[in-house]
Amino acid sequence: MTCEDFKNAIIDRFDTGQDGRLSPECTEHMEHCPECTRYADEMYATAARLQYHLPTRKNTPRSRFIRRLMSAAAALLIFLSGVLTGLSNLFSTSVNAETSRKEFLSNAARHLSNVGNYFVEFETRSTPYETFSHLDATLPFIRMSLRVMHQNDSLFWRMEKENGRTITFDGNQQILWNTNSVVVGNKDVGFLDQWLHPDNLLRRQTMFTDHSDNRKTDMRETDSTIVVTSEGTLNNLEGKDVRYRIENVFTKTTNLLQGVRIWKEHKGDMVLVLRSTECRYNVALTKEDILQPPCRFFTFRQEAEIPSVTATKKQARQLRKETAVQAAERILNALISRHPEQATEALYYYQSELPQLMDGLQGCTVSTFSKPETRKDYSGIIVFFHLTRPDGQTQKRHIALRRDNKYQFWIVDGGL
């Protein structure tokens, strides 16, 4: 492939109906032609700079007099701000480096939200059906991707683990495609962890430095990139401090995110648990690309909002009075004794997996329930317990419960 062929191929990528991926020939050409790599990056960045959001309409037409009046007011304001800037410069201290790094990340987050369409591919140490924020240093890497499309002031996105959990958003509702069930929720439903949400992809990382203890941030520049690294500790599920390091790489000319890497502390070492393998901007995406179901067979479809519960007033009162530990014990015993009807409402999100859950817990016993624990970034609670297997082995497990539903019953949200 010649450089001219490559440039023509890049132009074709800007046509509608393209998924933004480069052909293997183009990728191969880019590997030994830095000029063409730069050409492609700059073309995508130029297209990104051409995106805009429609400004809101001003309802009242301004008369010429009002425009003149406002021009005069603006001139006065500029004069005053000039005077004040002069004074503030006189009394200002040196620039705070941490603030500038945070400002840089905030600006980059704004850039990212202004880009029309983009595609990010990651590799993450996790399992296909765990939540997207689940990072386990002991697991091998699996592929994960995020596609974001802006169309007519609406946002569409798709977060997908290869052959696993997928979430799509069509501007109004989120759909979670799980192992063999489909859960439909409104736009605010918390299927996707907030820090990975397309609206928050960098904003949350900016906040990471605020929320973590012993934080340390660093910003360094190369010829073509700006690298922002944040390091700090966060509480894990079991309440232990775990050290994380997040590295964001930005293209210098465009301030657009070029790559992300996350390390997590494991047995004293920092282990790479997430790395982006591709970031493409202004890729041509269609609604079908975003919203198509994963290639699997789905047998269950349910609403994220819990449907009407047919409980008597007495039963409802009892369920509301139940503590989290009592609920955890009741739910687990219902599964162990193969009587899930004793916890139907609590197992609503696990309907499609009940047979596997009951098989997995057959012959087990549960004991030593901990006090409910809360986390800063989770609206439910977590109860730890000991699970004793039929062979006598005991494991420390947890169950996540939440009661932010209209009935105020405890509902299992994770852990099982």
Added chain:
Amino acid sequence: MTIFPLLRRKADEIKIPDLAAQERSRLLRYACSLLGNRDDAEDAVQDLYIRLCDRPADEKPRNIQSYLYRSLHNLCTDRLRQRPLRTQPAELWTNICDEPPTNNEQELRYVQQLLSTLPPEQAEVIRLRFYGEKSFLEISTLLNTPLSTVKSRFRYGMEKLKNGLFHQSRT
């Protein structure tokens, strides 16, 4: 995939105002990129709609999409000609590459300013591609221009913008 379901109907069944209504958001973005502000763009799209409703029902243009975008382009050009002198922010006349825009109004003015630096035929292809959300093939039909010409106009236009944005800011 057909983006515009109305186009799948037989030509006789299509009502032009219906199509204009369905295309409204794309027409609005296209007009915004020409006029640089939403108020004027909305007025231009409204004028287009009124003009379409006033047309005799039996008069049907050969290519409705082309007719819509051509008419809107003419309406926007008329508006630009009639526009009285108005105060414009100083940053429009300084180096536009220095600072990225910070709000939607600035973004729009920035885009309009960028595209105004290009030859009109190249800017038109870029507008139709990004704001009209048309494929290169659709643009070639709209403009009655060969597909290869559309692609080369897009490429040269984008390259000029790219060089202006990145190479100028490096120097």
